[in-house]
Amino acid sequence: MGNPKAFLTVPRQEAGYRPVEDRINDFGEVEQTLNSSDRRTQASRCMDCGVPFCHWACPIGNKQPEWQDMLYRGRWKDAYRVLEQTCDFPEFTGRICPALCEKSCVLSLSIHEPVTIRENEVAIAEMAFREGFIRPVAPVRNGRTVAVIGSGPAGLTVANQLNRKGFEVTVFEKDERPGGLLRYGIPNFKLGKTVIDRRIRLMEAEGIRFRTKTKVGRDISANEVAGAFDAVCIAIGCEVPRDLPVEGRSLKGIHFAMDLLAQQNRVLQQMNVPKKEMILAKDRHVLVIGGGDTGSDCVGTSNRHGAASVTQIEILPKPPVDFNPETPWPMYPQILKTSSSHEEGCSRRWGLATNRFVGERGVLRGVEVEEVEWTPAKDGARPSMRLTGKKEVLQADLVFLSMGFVNPVQEGLLAELGLQTTERKTVSVDAAGRTSRPGVFACGDAASGASLVVRAMASGRATATAIEKYVTGKQMSDSL
Numbered sequence: 001m002g003n004p005k006a007f008l009t010v011p012r013q014e015a016g017y018r019p020v021e022d023r024i025n026d027f028g029e030v031e032q033t034l035n036s037s038d039r040r041t042q043a044s045r046c047m048d049c050g051v052p053f054c055h056w057a058c059p060i061g062n063k064q065p066e067w068q069d070m071l072y073r074g075r076w077k078d079a080y081r082v083l084e085q086t087c088d089f090p091e092f093t094g095r096i097c098p099a100l101c102e103k104s105c106v107l108s109l110s111i112h113e114p115v116t117i118r119e120n121e122v123a124i125a126e127m128a129f130r131e132g133f134i135r136p137v138a139p140v141r142n143g144r145t146v147a148v149i150g151s152g153p154a155g156l157t158v159a160n161q162l163n164r165k166g167f168e169v170t171v172f173e174k175d176e177r178p179g180g181l182l183r184y185g186i187p188n189f190k191l192g193k194t195v196i197d198r199r200i201r202l203m204e205a206e207g208i209r210f211r212t213k214t215k216v217g218r219d220i221s222a223n224e225v226a227g228a229f230d231a232v233c234i235a236i237g238c239e240v241p242r243d244l245p246v247e248g249r250s251l252k253g254i255h256f257a258m259d260l261l262a263q264q265n266r267v268l269q270q271m272n273v274p275k276k277e278m279i280l281a282k283d284r285h286v287l288v289i290g291g292g293d294t295g296s297d298c299v300g301t302s303n304r305h306g307a308a309s310v311t312q313i314e315i316l317p318k319p320p321v322d323f324n325p326e327t328p329w330p331m332y333p334q335i336l337k338t339s340s341s342h343e344e345g346c347s348r349r350w351g352l353a354t355n356r357f358v359g360e361r362g363v364l365r366g367v368e369v370e371e372v373e374w375t376p377a378k379d380g381a382r383p384s385m386r387l388t389g390k391k392e393v394l395q396a397d398l399v400f401l402s403m404g405f406v407n408p409v410q411e412g413l414l415a416e417l418g419l420q421t422t423e424r425k426t427v428s429v430d431a432a433g434r435t436s437r438p439g440v441f442a443c444g445d446a447a448s449g450a451s452l453v454v455r456a457m458a459s460g461r462a463t464a465t466a467i468e469k470y471v472t473g474k475q476m477s478d479s480l
Contacts, residue, residue, distance in 0.1 A: 003072065006044035012113035013042055017340050024303055027188040027268055030340045031095070039123045042116045043071035049106050053330040054117060057104035059458035060093075062086045064101055064117055071120055080128040083121065088160045088457060089199060091129070092153065092182060094122025095191050097454045104330035112322075129198065136205035142166035144471050147229040149216045149413070152180025153453045154444025155235030156199075157460030158467070159208050165468055169208050172225070174215035176271055180237055181453070183269075184262040187297050189304075189340075193269055217413035226417060230474070231439050231467045234419075234427055235460065238445035240407040244289065248357030253364030255279055257294045257402035264301050281305035285395045287367055288312040289354055290402030293339070298400040300341030311347040311394060315385075317374050318350035353385075358393055366393040405450040424449055433463035434470070441467055 015032040017023065023030045034042070046068035054064040063082055070079035083090050097118055105114030128134045146162050148155045151173040159169045177183060179196045204210065216222050226232050241256040243249075260279050267273055281302040288295045288302075291314030302310050319336045327334045342348065351372050358366040371390040377383045407425045414421060420428040420436040426449050427442035429435055435442050443463035444456035 003044045004047075006041075007047050007107055007111075010041055010045050012045070012107075012116060013038060014116060015119055017343070020344050023189065023340075024344050027264075027304060029095070029192050030189045033123065033126075034119070036123075036127070039120060040072050040074060043068045043120050045107065045115050046072070047106060053104040053106065054101035054115075057100040057330060057332070058086075059100070059452070059455045060086050060461065061458075062101065062121075064115075067124065068115065068117070068120060071124060076124060076127045076131070077133045079124045080133050083124055087121075088157045088461070089153070090121050090125040091195050091199065092191065093454050093457070094118055094125055095195070096186060098332075098452065100332050100454075103332050109329040134202065136202060137164065139164055139166045139207065141168060144168070144231075145170070145229045146467060146471070147172065147225050147232045148235055149225070149232065150180060150235035150237060150444075150446070151178035151210065152235060152237045152444065152456065153182060154237070154446075154456035154460040154463075155180065155233070156182075156203070157457045158233050158235060158443060158464045160203060161461055161464035162467060163203070163206055163208050165464075167468075167471070170229070171208060171210045172214050172216050172220070173210060173212045174219075176212055176266075177269070178210050178212065184265050185258060185294075186265075187261060187301055188265065188268055189300060190297070193265070217410055217416055222413050222416040226437075226440060230471050231441065233433075233463060233467060234413070234435070234440065234442040234446050235444045235456075236410060236413070236446050238405045238426075238450040240405055241401065242403040242406050244354060244401055244403065246354060246356050248359055248364070251357050251359040251364040252362055253359075253397050254357060254399045254401070257288070257290070257298050257400045260301055260400055261294070261297055279398075281307040281310075281398055283308050284398040286310045286398045286400070287394055287396035288400045288402055289367075290314065290404070291316065291348075291350070292402060292404070295400070295402035296339040296341045298402055299346045300339075300344060302398075302400075303341065303344045303346075307398075309347070309395075310345060311349070311396070312342075313348075313352045313354075313369065313394075314350045315353050315372060316350060353387065355391065357399070364397050364399060365395075367396050367399060368393050405445075432466035432469075433459070434466060439470065439474075441470075 015034045017030045048065045052065050067079040067082045099118040101117045102114040108114035145168045148159045148171045151171050159171050163169045178200050183196055216225055282305045284307055286302040286307045288298045295312055299310050321336045324334050352369040353372050355368040355370050371388045373386045375384045422428050427447050429442050429447045433441045433443050441463050443459040
């Protein structure tokens with residue numbers, strides 16, 4: 001701990017966002033960076049707590065106090081070496097993680113100014129790439145093979161971990177390029193795709209094979225894949241969106257959120273998108289149904305298209321501002337969140353249920369909503385909702401449904417492999433990620449349902465360890 005009193009004298013300094021009038025005209029990353037001197041100063045604020053709750057809150061167990069101290073001392077390379085021990089892709093998490101670590105920082109509790117852990121993390125990662133600290137490694141091969149189905153954050157983590165341990169890894173991806181949710185679900189203004197391409201090139205240089213535009217269970221037999229490799233890991237994510245089957249759902253102008261986000265990312269990467277399928281918000285009155293991060297991404301994308309207006313509604317009540325007694329420190333606080341996209345222009349409303357879509361000649365013109373009241377439940381049960389009868393029609397000729405995901409897995413793939421599923425139709429796995437079929441594992445959203453990128457990565461690391469133990473044990477058994 002280089003400066004034990006820095007937290008008393010150095011205020012929290014965030015890099016902040018590019019000016020709205022600048023960033024609203026492009027899809028470049030909105031977040032700015034501090035210079036290296038200021039970044040080191042921010043790292044000095046880490047108190048090296050006796051019980052590091054930042055480490056406790058991090059799904060992948062990052063050792064924040066250690067690399068913060070190294071960063072403060074200017075030991076950038078050492079800081080990266082510690083960081084990469086627990087985080088496979090800090091250039092991703094440093095950009096898009098909601099920073100559970102910061103919410104549990106002791107400085108968040110005491111003075112409401114946690115250490116800028118997330119920004120420090122991405123600064124270390126970018127310095128490592130820029131200065132050549134990150135170079136391809138040449139693992140000693142062990143003669144065993146693993147197939148990973150899906151190249152989102154969980155699949156890439158499994159592939160990276162096992163490749164470094166000597167396995168020959170082949171990643172099957174149904175889309176044009178690797179990355180899954182990172183590439184097709186997260187806007188460029190939060191995660192530039194050149195960042196993903198840089199990591200994929202490194203992984204290829206280290207020997208990982210990517211087979212894109214190959215959907216296992218359709219383009220290639222799942223049983224064929226299972227028979228050709230020593231182990232298989234299913235990491236296909238959670239891609240089936242929750243629908244809203246109310247009157248008028250078939251009107252033209254209603255889309256799932258991911259239809260917009262994935263399409264926009266394809267356009268920016270110069271992938272082919274048929275003109276008749278293009279979703280454009282220019283001069284349209286946009287309504288986003290769903291108050292989460294994906295809905296916020298639709299807000300930012302619509303604003304960049306030049307929407308006439310953007311409104312985001314949520315059926316749940318408005319969260320508390322600054323502090324929620326139901327989620328006290330060091331828990332992740334369920335409080336009002338205002339994203340960079342919201343700052344760019346958006347009307348937000350809470351406690352509204354969608355009754356029906358209103359149209360004219362098959363085209364959407366508005367959405368009838370109704371105010372709801374929520375009654376807190378006792379003994380931890382779910383709160384109850386009551387319709388109030390207060391209805392109104394919101395003007396909208398373009399709607400994006402952003403209400404989460406269901407049925408996250410490809411049932412054909414699972415049926416072919418004979419795998420069991422849960423009631424939510426996720427892959428049924430044990431604590432080690434093992435499915436009901438020997439040699440077949442599952443991780444990330446495919447096993448847990450939709451969650452955070454960092455949790456998918458944590459699941460990928462744990463499953464990679466389980467696969468290594470399984471294959472190693474099988475190899476020893478075969479040799480007896």
